[in-house]
Amino acid sequence: MSRIPVIRVEDVLIATVIEDVTDSDAVALQSELGHQLEARGAKGVLIDLSVVGIVDSFLGRVLAVVATMSRLLGAPTVIAGIQPAVAVTLVELGVRLTGVRTALTSDAGMRMLREGRVGRHVGRR
Amino acid sequence: MSAVAEVIPLAREEDIVTARQRAREISRELGFGAVDQSRIATAVSELARNVLRYAGGAPGDVRIRALDGPSPERVGVEVVVHDEGPGIPDVHAALRDGYTSSGGLGLGLPGARRLMDELTIDTAMGRGTTVTMRKWRR
Numbered sequence: 346m347s348r349i350p351v352i353r354v355e356d357v358l359i360a361t362v363i364e365d366v367t368d369s370d371a372v373a374l375q376s377e378l379g380h381q382l383e384a385r386g387a388k389g390v391l392i393d394l395s396v397v398g399i400v401d402s403f404l405g406r407v408l409a410v411v412a413t414m415s416r417l418l419g420a421p422t423v424i425a426g427i428q429p430a431v432a433v434t435l436v437e438l439g440v441r442l443t444g445v446r447t448a449l450t451s452d453a454g455m456r457m458l459r460e461g462r463v464g465r466h467v468g469r470r
Numbered sequence: 471m472s473a474v475a476e477v478i479p480l481a482r483e484e485d486i487v488t489a490r491q492r493a494r495e496i497s498r499e500l501g502f503g504a505v506d507q508s509r510i511a512t513a514v515s516e517l518a519r520n521v522l523r524y525a526g527g528a529p530g531d532v533r534i535r536a537l538d539g540p541s542p543e544r545v546g547v548e549v550v551v552h553d554e555g556p557g558i559p560d561v562h563a564a565l566r567d568g569y570t571s572s573g574g575l576g577l578g579l580p581g582a583r584r585l586m587d588e589l590t591i592d593t594a595m596g597r598g599t600t601v602t603m604r605k606w607r608r
Contacts, residue, residue, distance in 0.1 A: 365487045368519070399490050399508060401515040402577040430508035438512060438581040439567055 347373035351381060356388040357458050358420070359451070362404075364396045371407040378411055382418040389458030390415045393451045395426030405440035412445040421446060421463035425454035475535035480521045480553070489532040490515040493549060496534050500545055502607055510547060510605055513582035517551040517601055520578050524571075525555025528598070537604065546587075546606040554598040561591050 348370050351360045358381055360374055378390060392408065394400065400408075412422040425448040427435075435442070446463050448454035457463050476496065478489045494511035502510065514532060521530035530553030537546035563569045565583065570576035579601070583589040586603040593599040 365491065367483050367487055369483060399494065399511045399515060401490070401512050401519070402574070402581055403515075403519060406574070428504075428508075430504040433505050434508045434512050434585065437509065437584050438516075439577045439584070440581075 347377055349374045349377075351377050353381070353385075353387070354455075355459060357391050357455065358382070358387045358389070359391045359393070359455075361393040361395075362397050364398065366397065366404060368403050371404050375407050375411050375414070379414055379418075382415060382420055386418070387415075387420040389420050389463060390422040391451060391454045391458060392422065392424045393426050393454075394424055394431070395428070395451070397431065398428060400427075400431045400435055400440075402438055402440050405435055405438070405442065409440075409442055409445060412442070416444065421458065423448050423454035423457055423463055425449070425451040473535050473538065475533040475548075475550070478532045478534070480518055480530040480532060480551075483522065486515055486518040486522065489518045493532075493534055493547075496536075497547055497605075500536055500547055500607065502547070502605070506605060506607070509585040510549070513585040513603055514549055514551070516578040516582045517549075517603075521551060521553040521555070521599075523574075524558075525553035525599075528554040528556075530554065537606075539606065544606060546604055549586075549603045550600060551603075552598065552600045557595045557597055558591070558593045558599055559595065561593060565591075 415422045423446045490511040493514040494507045497507045497510045533550040567580045568576040586605045588604040
């Protein structure tokens with residue numbers, strides 16, 4: 346059972362990654378989002394990272410996979426609240442979040458998804 | 471802070487979380503800034519995972535200690551990640567971006583080297599692996 350619940354608000358799947366996220370938690374989140382997208386679809390996926398102070402290559406890869414998977418299933422992903430120190434570390438580490446849209450806050454991310462400002466950019470790559 | 475190393479055993483997946491969180495806390499206590507705390511903790515996370523992924527269940531641990539530099543303001547942190555696993559067959563390959571034998575991103579060792587100031591690897595087939603990393607406070 347995942348320690349990261351996925352909730353649905355206004356047809357957007359929302360998950361808040363916990364501070365002490367394990368590799369298994371991350372994989373369980375990926376699979377839960379996959380199941381929900383397959384079963385019911387969604388307008389988008391919003392992943393809040395605001396309490397996560399350390400993102401390593403494993404979690405980074407899971408986030409990239411989630412973003413790609415959700416895009417293929419018609420629901421763009423927005424990652425919200427990446428801490429500045431985490432952003433710097435990810436770049437230096439070499440993790441590329443290709444195709445992932447970001448927002449400063451979950452509130453802003455929700456607005457992007459609700460107004461459809463994410464999907465327009467996502468197929469462009 | 472004493473120079474006695476704090477030892478975090480690596481046996482289960484949760485230990486990766488413990489190791490990276492302790493690395494961050496110790497770096498913070500040593501006066502490292504937020505970005506350096508993140509760099510150090512992330513490097514620890516990468517190498518701790520390598521132990522669980524590649525050491526084949528052999529014992530491993532992370533040791534973190536403060537380093538005294540040549541001057542009082544020159545403070546550093548040293549992280550030693552050790553395992554009794556099979557050793558790394560090709561260290562030069564393992565330090566290249568994208569080299570992986572597990573289907574991962576292959577960023578563990580090269581990524582950790584970029585995040586830290588110094589990284590040395592001592593490994594031999596059948597004798598385990600010890601990675602020593604240091605970072606100095608700016």
